[in-house]
Amino acid sequence: xxxxxxxxxVSGVTKRFGGLVAVSSMSFDVAEHEMVGxxxxxxxxxxxxxxxxxxxxxPTAGRISMKGRRISDMPAQxxxxxxxxxxxxxxxxxxxxxxxxxxxxxxxxxxxxxWGRDAEDxxxxxxxxxxxxxxxYAPVAQLTYIDQKRVELARVLAGEPEVLLLDxxxxxxxxxxxxxxxxxxxxxxxxxxxxxxxxxVMDAIRALCDRCVVMSAGKKIAEGTPDEVLNDxxxxxxxxxxxxx
Amino acid sequence: xxxxxxxxxxxxxxxxxxxxxxxxxxxxxxxxxxVTAMMxxxxxxxxxxxxxxxxxxxxxxGAFFGIGGYLVGSMMSDYQLAFWVPLVVAPVVAALLAMLxxxxxxxxxxxxxxxxxxxLAEMIRNLISWIQNNFLGSRGLYxxxxxxxxxxxxxxxxxxxxxxxxxxxxxxxRLGFALRIIGNDETVARHVGINTATAKVILFTTTGFFAxxxxxxxxxxxxxxxxxxVFSPQLSFLVVIMALLGGxxxxxxxxxxxxxxxxxxxxxxxxxxxxxxxxxxxxxxxIVYVLPNGxxxxxxxxxxxxxxxEA
Numbered sequence: 084x085x086x087x088x089x090x091x092x093v094s095g096v097t098k099r100f101g102g103l104v105a106v107s108s109m110s111f112d113v114a115e116h117e118m119v120g121x122x123x124x125x126x127x128x129x130x131x132x133x134x135x136x137x138x139x140x141x142p143t144a145g146r147i148s149m150k151g152r153r154i155s156d157m158p159a160q161x162x163x164x165x166x167x168x169x170x171x172x173x174x175x176x177x178x179x180x181x182x183x184x185x186x187x188x189x190x191x192x193x194x195x196x197x198w199g200r201d202a203e204d205x206x207x208x209x210x211x212x213x214x215x216x217x218x219x220y221a222p223v224a225q226l227t228y229i230d231q232k233r234v235e236l237a238r239v240l241a242g243e244p245e246v247l248l249l250d251x252x253x254x255x256x257x258x259x260x261x262x263x264x265x266x267x268x269x270x271x272x273x274x275x276x277x278x279x280x281x282x283x284v285m286d287a288i289r290a291l292c293d294r295c296v297v298m299s300a301g302k303k304i305a306e307g308t309p310d311e312v313l314n315d316x317x318x319x320x321x322x323x324x325x326x327x328x
Numbered sequence: 329x330x331x332x333x334x335x336x337x338x339x340x341x342x343x344x345x346x347x348x349x350x351x352x353x354x355x356x357x358x359x360x361x362x363v364t365a366m367m368x369x370x371x372x373x374x375x376x377x378x379x380x381x382x383x384x385x386x387x388x389x390g391a392f393f394g395i396g397g398y399l400v401g402s403m404m405s406d407y408q409l410a411f412w413v414p415l416v417v418a419p420v421v422a423a424l425l426a427m428l429x430x431x432x433x434x435x436x437x438x439x440x441x442x443x444x445x446x447x448l449a450e451m452i453r454n455l456i457s458w459i460q461n462n463f464l465g466s467r468g469l470y471x472x473x474x475x476x477x478x479x480x481x482x483x484x485x486x487x488x489x490x491x492x493x494x495x496x497x498x499x500x501x502r503l504g505f506a507l508r509i510i511g512n513d514e515t516v517a518r519h520v521g522i523n524t525a526t527a528k529v530i531l532f533t534t535t536g537f538f539a540x541x542x543x544x545x546x547x548x549x550x551x552x553x554x555x556x557x558v559f560s561p562q563l564s565f566l567v568v569i570m571a572l573l574g575g576x577x578x579x580x581x582x583x584x585x586x587x588x589x590x591x592x593x594x595x596x597x598x599x600x601x602x603x604x605x606x607x608x609x610x611x612x613x614x615i616v617y618v619l620p621n622g623x624x625x626x627x628x629x630x631x632x633x634x635x636x637x638e639a
Contacts, residue, residue: 137519138518138519139518157519160518160521160523163519169519177513177516178507178512178513179512180508188509188516191502192502192506192509192520192522196504238520242521247543249365286391
């Protein structure tokens with residue numbers, strides 16, 4: 084891992100929904116070419132954290148910046164153009180568009196914008212990259228769940244983001260698909276991409292993440308390598324309750 | 329709306345050329361129907377530029393159309409200005425208004441947007457009637473020009489052709505692709521980096537501009553303008569019905585809906601003058617249940633099924 088300063092920096096970020104504090108003064112950095120896992124029990128605020136980075140929500144307090152530029156007060160489309168690309172927890176494709184058009188949407192409007200032949204070639208390349216080139220002209224409704232997730236990943240990659248947010252990209256896959264999925268993300272890691280991933284699958288976290296941030300009830304309770312945090316007493320307590328700690 | 333190729337543009341140009349000859353062969357009754365059809369064609373095609381790809385159903389057409397007609401009446405009658413002055417001014421005024429409405433309704437979606445546009449159109453109608461009756465004198469506004477039905481027809485044809493060409497260009501552009509993505513999933517659209525607000529406002533403003541232009545061009549046909557009549561909500565509904573009947577998913581969809589519907593509507597108006605609203609309701613129901621994607625959508629569906637059977 085080459086370290087060249089933080090690409091993405093979250094500092095003191097809080098999100099309140101009325102009286103509920105979903106995320107409470109979270110801080111963490113993501114270095115270039117680093118794969119950081121955000122883990123924690125259900126309802127701990129992981130997806131809210133992702134939504135704030137991608138601009139779906141504005142933080143109530145705190146600052147999120149990318150390469151020193153504050154992005155936390157920008158609308159989602161500006162953040163996307165600045166170079167943050169994301170997938171959704173429940174896969175979101177454009178149902179009226181076919182596979183290649185879905186990917187094209189990322190290539191045309193993303194961080195690096197392309198158009199015409201150039202955009203089409205790039206979209207096909209990304210589709211090949213996720214192993215779905217053969218389905219280019221299929222309607223998305225015909226795809227299996229993992230293939231839909233592949234299309235969504237290809238769409239994000241087509242925008243050439245500097246930071247990739249994967250929100251439970253491996254959730255809902257069967258064991259065989261999971262293997263394929265982990266391999267696919269491992270390839271992204273080998274390419275040296277900067278990735279933040281929210282994940283529940285422990286095998287995937289061990290295999291993929293350089294570092295993990297553990298959240299519980301909206302707060303960061305641990306940070307370190309996967310092995311360190313998964314053996315941390317407080318993390319085990321957060322996941323399993325007091326008796327098992 | 330799917331991008332359209334050169335072939336479609338060529339066919340449209342051919343159609344426009346043929347349509348230009350209509351006033352030479354038809355006159356009286358049929359020419360007047362042709363004028364009405366051309367008016368709805370221009371309105372429905374421009375309506376579909378925005379509402380087709382984004383699925384935002386706007387019922388404000390009547391408001392913009394009314395601004396066109398009313399400004400012609402007011403400027404010619406009260407200020408003795410030439411016809412071309414309101415012809416230029418009205419679309420600009422309507423476009424500005426559409427832009428304001430667009431900016432105000434950005435956060436509304438689905439049925440809320442529909443209701444807002446309907447309510448807004450009614451508000452503008454009542455406001456202008458009230459101003460006209462209380463401050464400007466309740467006398468009528470006369471539009472007296474030398475323009476005859478065929479001149480109005482040719483002007484409307486020109487507007488329809490320009491709208492079509494504009495739609496064709498938009499469809500092939502980044503903006504057109506952005507609108508299709510917005511119509512599919514606005515959240516995804518924002519997250520791939522589309523400025524959804526700008527795209528929607530640009531298109532809504534465009535439809536407002538053309539609706540007012542059509543309203544201004546058609547004004548001389550009536551000779552006498554009454555705010556309650558030019559701001560008719562019925563027009564907004566008819567435009568939606570015709571566009572949906574043809575199919576708003578294609579640029580030439582409205583054309584397929586406008587021609588038969590104008591003729592049927594004319595017939596209904598003569599046969600059952602008091603039941604026209606009932607008929608409009610029935611037409612709405614039929615389209616929603618039988619042709620949710622319009623005639624064009626149904627044709628494409630059948631074609632896809634045939635292809636599957638062959639494969």
